[in-house]
Structures are given as C-alpha cells and as structure tokens.
Amino acid sequence: MRKKNPLENRMNLPQRAVCWLLLGFFFLIMFIPMWNVIVVSTSTVLDSSASGIKLWWNSFSTEGYEYVFRVTKLARPFLNSLYVSTVATVIQVVLSAFAGYVLIQKELPFKKGITSFIMLTMMIPGDLTLISVYQMNKQLHLLNTYTGLIVNGLISGFSILLMRNYFTSVPYSLAESARLDGASELRIFGQIYLPISKPGLATVFFLEFVGKWNSIMLPATLITDQDKFTMPLMLRAMILNDASQSGAAQTPNNAIMATIVISTVPLLIIYVFAQRFLLSGMTLGASKE
Amino acid sequence: MSRVKAPKTPGEPVTWKKLKKNRFVYLMLLPIAAYFIVFSYYPLGLGLVNSVQDVKILGNATFCGLDNYISVLKNPQYSQAFLNALIVGVGTFALQFVWGLAIALLLNEVRSKVLKSVVQSVTYIPYLLSWSVVGGLWMMLFAPTGMVNGFLQAISSGEFTPIVFMSEPKFARAIMIFTGAWKGAGYYAVLFLAAIVGIDPSIYESASIDGASRLRQIFQITVPNIVPTMKVVTVLGAMGVLRNFDQIFIMGTSSILDKVRNLLYLIYTQGITQFKVGPATAGATLVLIGTLIISAVVRKVIRYDDTYED
Structure with missing residues (x-):
C-alpha cells in the first residue's frame, strides 16, 4: 500500500463496516419518508388510508393526482406560486445586480452613506417587522393581491452582497479603460459586468426562487382570499383539514401526498439543473467574510 | 461582511461634475x-411607534409609553412561548449539528463519487423544501x-393501539426537534464537508507517515x-433560535400548541388575527433584542470573534 496518498490510509474492515452501517442508517432515515410520500401519492384512496408500512404499491393509481386537480383545484395555487415566485425572482435579480453595481463604484459621492443605508436593512429581520409589514400593506391596499406577494421581500441584503462579491472579481481597470474609451455606464454594466457575473446571477436567481416558492410567513400574513393562495398555504389548509378554508371535507391521504409531491417538483428540477449554484450560494451564506 | 475598509480620500469635495458623472449609478x-x-x-x-402606542381598531392611537412592553413581559403566554421557542430551538440546533457533522464525517470516508453525491443529495433535499x-x-x-x-x-407483540402523535402534548417538542433536525441536517453536512475539503492534505500525509490510524486522523x-x-454554524443557529415560525405554523395542531407555540407564532396570532397591534409589535421588538443578546452570549462563549484575529 502506498502511504503517500492520504486517501490510501483506510480504516480497517470493522471500522468501515460501522461507517457504512451508520451512513446507510442516515440515508434511509432521509430516504424512506420521501419514498413513502411517492408511494402513497400513487396509491388508491383505500390503500393510502390503511395502516401499515407503505413502501411499495398494492395497486398503482393516479387518483390522488386526479383528486387534487379536480376537487381541490390545485392548478390555481400552483400557478399562483409559479407566477409570484418567477416574477419576484426576476425583478430581484435585476435589482440586486443594480445594487451590487452601485456598491462597487470607487469614486461615488456619498458612497459610505449609501452602503450603510443598504447594509442596515440586513439587520432588520423581516419576520420581526411582520405586524408593521401587514399594516403597511393594508395602507397600500396590497393585502390579497399578487403585487403584495411580489413586492414584499423583493430585495434582500444577502443577494446584493452576493452580486457585489461577483462584481468585485471583475478588474476595475477594465471598466476604467472602457470609460476612457467613452463607453456609457449602461454599456459597462451590461456588456462587461453582467456577462462575467452570470454564475452570480444564476445563484441569486435559484436561491431566491427556492426561498419565494417556499415562503410561508409572508403569504400567511397578506393572503386570506383562497383564490390567491400559494402552494404552502393550500397544503396547510389541506393538512390541518380546515373545512372553512379548503371548503371540502377531509382530503384523502393520497391527495395530500400528491400535493406534497407537486409542491416539491419545481424544487427538484432546480436542484437537478442548478445544484452547483445552490450549494455555492448556501455555503457562501455561512462563510464569515 | 467585509472587514476591509476603503481607503479614505480626504479633502475630495463632492462636485456637481462628479454627481453628474455618476448619474446612471444614482x-x-x-x-x-x-x-x-x-x-x-x-x-x-x-x-417602533406602534410598540409605544395603544392602537385601537377604531379611533386614534394614543401614546402609552412602555405599557406594551411591560404587559408583554408580564404576560405568561409570552414567557411560555419564549420557553417553547428556546427548548425547541436549542434542541433542534444541537441535534442538527451532531447529525450534520456525522453525515459529513462519514461521507468524507466514502470514495465512490456516485455514492457520495447520491447520499449527499438525499440528505440535502429536505433543506430545500x-x-x-x-x-x-x-x-x-x-x-x-x-x-x-x-x-x-x-x-410490537400483541395488542397494538396506534399513537396519535400529533395530538399528544408529551411528544410535541420531541417531534418538532426531530423534524427540524431532519430538515436541516443535510445543509449542515454540506457546510461541514466544504470545510473538510478545504483542509490541507499534507497534514494527513504527515500523520499517515507517523502511523496515525484513519480514525485518529478523523478526530485529531x-x-x-x-x-x-x-x-x-453555531452563531447562525443562535440567531435563528427565536425566529422559527413556519414549522409551528404548519405542524402546531391545536392540541399540542401549548407545548410548542413560540414567540413568532404568538406575535402573529396576536397582531394579525386578534389585532393586538401594540403588544405584538412590542413582543417583536423584544424578540429582536433577545436574538441580539443570545447571539452576543453565544459569540462570547465560543470565542467566535477570536477565531479570525491574526
């Protein structure tokens, strides 16, 4: 055995066995619940309400999915969520890029003031100004509107910082020489900074989309009209079986599981295609600098 | 946040020309x-204004000083909510920390790339949801x-009666802690793995040459x-301890709510459902102060600010 490569120094067999066993346990404890959801969502009503360990189909059925679209009318909250999250995320990416660009200007008058004005907002946790946010939205007539869902939380200090970090990796001299050549600020921003910072834009886009798709507190505060429910609100109404809100009698288990699957699909698609952006952004969020 | 200070340029006046030059940026x-x-x-x-006012649904709000704060501090509902938030928050953090660390250390021993990414994805996905x-x-x-x-x-052998877990107060906090850690463990694992990957391999090499076993290398x-x-991770976790709303909003069924109702949930129901705007905003301000205190204490205890001093 070559000792030079540290990876060559392995554990002995019993240690490796314990390692695999533990890892298998952690894997199963994560995997089994999710697998159970998939199986139950595609079982018949009868099977899904029977007790027992449901890890394989008795009989495969799509009636849970048919139920949620026919009876629960899930298309509406799904499209609401999709619309609100997409529009808000696109605007957020643009505005974060703007703000990031402002923050890297070296000879900007009042820059210090501007920087602290933006950074201070990061210290104001949105969830703790909840009641005032509710009142403000009431004053602006944004309760029960899509606009309300879109504009609240439209910019976050985190995404601004992320864009700023990407922009600082662009050599400032590049912008300076373009300026000397007479390029407009809009061109410098659009043709030098944005193309180089595509991974940053993607990271902000995917992270914020996930955050908005999953958002519970904001819609729970702003929305009472069931036509404007987003997926999390709808799912909650179904789970808590609140007849006054879901307007229906008890939702069958397979339909609830189907709703869980449907809420998850967009995120899984994002995870598959944008894994590296998500992971890099989330690791960045927890680094100290 | 960056600690690098921009070099000062003293004596440069803010001129109209400069402002005009930057008009696009503005x-x-x-x-x-x-x-x-x-x-x-x-x-x-x-x-802040509402927290020192007696806000009524009809009529004008009147100034009431610190009355709202005092009523919140005296209200047993708030102290119970604080306790619930603290127990569930700290418990979740501790379990999630150990769980995530275990996944990261174990995954680091896996050499098959496919297997590694499968396990990492499956453990991480709940965090995305x-x-x-x-x-x-x-x-x-x-x-x-x-x-x-x-x-x-x-x-079980013999007669089995199913347990109605979600309406059993004695399981309530344990369930919140477990599910909270289940959701977040994979995320912590990602953070720990990123740090593990960054360790200088030459340290392991010299340890191997010295004959240190793999197990010893892991722990030392x-x-x-x-x-x-x-x-x-600890500091970030400390800042989140009092701010868990979503989980209780979804999982807090009426029969277990007394055990798990936390500050944000209480503020939400008081302020938005019951229109007690004054106490609710005062409560929110107190949560903010509490969060600042907790994170300051945690920073001190783990000597956070010493870590990066040169």
Whole structure:
C-alpha cells in the first residue's frame, strides 16, 4: 500500500463496516419518508388510508393526482406560486445586480452613506417587522393581491452582497479603460459586468426562487382570499383539514401526498439543473467574510 | 461582511461634475432606495411607534409609553412561548449539528463519487423544501395510519393501539426537534464537508507517515480543523433560535400548541388575527433584542470573534 496518498490510509474492515452501517442508517432515515410520500401519492384512496408500512404499491393509481386537480383545484395555487415566485425572482435579480453595481463604484459621492443605508436593512429581520409589514400593506391596499406577494421581500441584503462579491472579481481597470474609451455606464454594466457575473446571477436567481416558492410567513400574513393562495398555504389548509378554508371535507391521504409531491417538483428540477449554484450560494451564506 | 475598509480620500469635495458623472449609478440606486424606504425602514419605524402606542381598531392611537412592553413581559403566554421557542430551538440546533457533522464525517470516508453525491443529495433535499412540505410529510407519517405507527405495530407483540402523535402534548417538542433536525441536517453536512475539503492534505500525509490510524486522523485532524466552520454554524443557529415560525405554523395542531407555540407564532396570532397591534409589535421588538443578546452570549462563549484575529 502506498502511504503517500492520504486517501490510501483506510480504516480497517470493522471500522468501515460501522461507517457504512451508520451512513446507510442516515440515508434511509432521509430516504424512506420521501419514498413513502411517492408511494402513497400513487396509491388508491383505500390503500393510502390503511395502516401499515407503505413502501411499495398494492395497486398503482393516479387518483390522488386526479383528486387534487379536480376537487381541490390545485392548478390555481400552483400557478399562483409559479407566477409570484418567477416574477419576484426576476425583478430581484435585476435589482440586486443594480445594487451590487452601485456598491462597487470607487469614486461615488456619498458612497459610505449609501452602503450603510443598504447594509442596515440586513439587520432588520423581516419576520420581526411582520405586524408593521401587514399594516403597511393594508395602507397600500396590497393585502390579497399578487403585487403584495411580489413586492414584499423583493430585495434582500444577502443577494446584493452576493452580486457585489461577483462584481468585485471583475478588474476595475477594465471598466476604467472602457470609460476612457467613452463607453456609457449602461454599456459597462451590461456588456462587461453582467456577462462575467452570470454564475452570480444564476445563484441569486435559484436561491431566491427556492426561498419565494417556499415562503410561508409572508403569504400567511397578506393572503386570506383562497383564490390567491400559494402552494404552502393550500397544503396547510389541506393538512390541518380546515373545512372553512379548503371548503371540502377531509382530503384523502393520497391527495395530500400528491400535493406534497407537486409542491416539491419545481424544487427538484432546480436542484437537478442548478445544484452547483445552490450549494455555492448556501455555503457562501455561512462563510464569515 | 467585509472587514476591509476603503481607503479614505480626504479633502475630495463632492462636485456637481462628479454627481453628474455618476448619474446612471444614482438612477440604478433609485428603485432600491425607494424599496428599502417603503418596505424596510418604514415598517421598522411604524413598529417602533406602534410598540409605544395603544392602537385601537377604531379611533386614534394614543401614546402609552412602555405599557406594551411591560404587559408583554408580564404576560405568561409570552414567557411560555419564549420557553417553547428556546427548548425547541436549542434542541433542534444541537441535534442538527451532531447529525450534520456525522453525515459529513462519514461521507468524507466514502470514495465512490456516485455514492457520495447520491447520499449527499438525499440528505440535502429536505433543506430545500418548504415547511409545508416537510411538516405535512411528517404529520402524515406520524398519523394513526402513518408509517411510524406501522413500524411500531410491526415490532410490537400483541395488542397494538396506534399513537396519535400529533395530538399528544408529551411528544410535541420531541417531534418538532426531530423534524427540524431532519430538515436541516443535510445543509449542515454540506457546510461541514466544504470545510473538510478545504483542509490541507499534507497534514494527513504527515500523520499517515507517523502511523496515525484513519480514525485518529478523523478526530485529531479533521474535527479540530473545521472548528471555525462549527463556530460560524453555531452563531447562525443562535440567531435563528427565536425566529422559527413556519414549522409551528404548519405542524402546531391545536392540541399540542401549548407545548410548542413560540414567540413568532404568538406575535402573529396576536397582531394579525386578534389585532393586538401594540403588544405584538412590542413582543417583536423584544424578540429582536433577545436574538441580539443570545447571539452576543453565544459569540462570547465560543470565542467566535477570536477565531479570525491574526
């Protein structure tokens, strides 16, 4: 055995066995619940309400999915969520890029003031100004509107910082020489900074989309009209079986599981295609600098 | 946040020419400034004003000094909510920390790339999901006909009566802690793994040459080397302890709510459902202060600010 490569120094067999066993346990404890959801969502009503360990189909059925679209009318909250999250995320990416660009200007008058004005907002946790946010939205007539869902939380200090970090990796001299050549600020921003910072834009886009798709507190505060429910609100109404809100009698288990699957699909698609952006952004969020 | 200070340029006057030169940048700033004024600073100010006012649904609000704060501090509901938030918050953090660390250390021993990414993805995905999904999933699993009872039935001998987990106050906090850690463990694992990958391989090499076993290397090289990341994770976790709303909003069924109702949930129901605006905003301000205190204490205890001093 070559000792030079540290990876060559392995554990002995019993240690490796314990390692695999533990890892298998952690894997199963994560995997089994999710697998159970998939199986139950595609079982018949009868099977899904029977007790027992449901890890394989008795009989495969799509009636849970048919139920949620026919009876629960899930298309509406799904499209609401999709619309609100997409529009808000696109605007957020643009505005974060703007703000990031402002923050890297070296000879900007009042820059210090501007920087602290933006950074201070990061210290104001949105969830703790909840009641005032509710009142403000009431004053602006944004309760029960899509606009309300879109504009609240439209910019976050985190995404601004992320864009700023990407922009600082662009050599400032590049912008300076373009300026000397007479390029407009809009061109410098659009043709030098944005193309180089595509991974940053993607990271902000995917992270914020996930955050908005999953958002519970904001819609729970702003929305009472069931036509404007987003997926999390709808799912909650179904789970808590609140007849006054879901307007229906008890939702069958397979339909609830189907709703869980449907809420998850967009995120899984994002995870598959944008894994590296998500992971890099989330690791960045927890680094100290 | 960056600690690097921009070099000062003293004596450079702000000239009209400079302002004009940067007009495009100011134009970019305009929507952002407008947004922050309306959606961040205004609610903050409104909250502070409301917290010292007796707000009525009809009629004008009147100034009442610190009455709202005093009533919140005296209100047993708030102290119970604080306790619930603290127990569930600290418990979740501790379990999630150990769980995530274990996954990271174990995954680091896996050499098959495919296997590694499969396990990492499966453990990480719950973190991506909304609490409505994770909460709903576990409420289904903990239901009388759910899989947890299925397992219990399978291993129990004789008569089995399903446990109604979600309406049993004695399980309530344990369930919140477990599901919270289940959702977040994979995320912590990602953070720890990123730190492990960054460890200088030559340290392991020299340890191997000295004949240190792999197990010893894990505990004497890997773990000590990711302490800085552990500290960052701890500080971030401390800031979140009092701010868990989503989980309880989804999973807090009426029969267990007394055990798990936390500060944010209480503030939400008081302020938005019951229109007690004054006490609710005062409560929110106190949560903010509490969060600042907790994170300051945690920073001090784990000597966070010493870590990066040169």
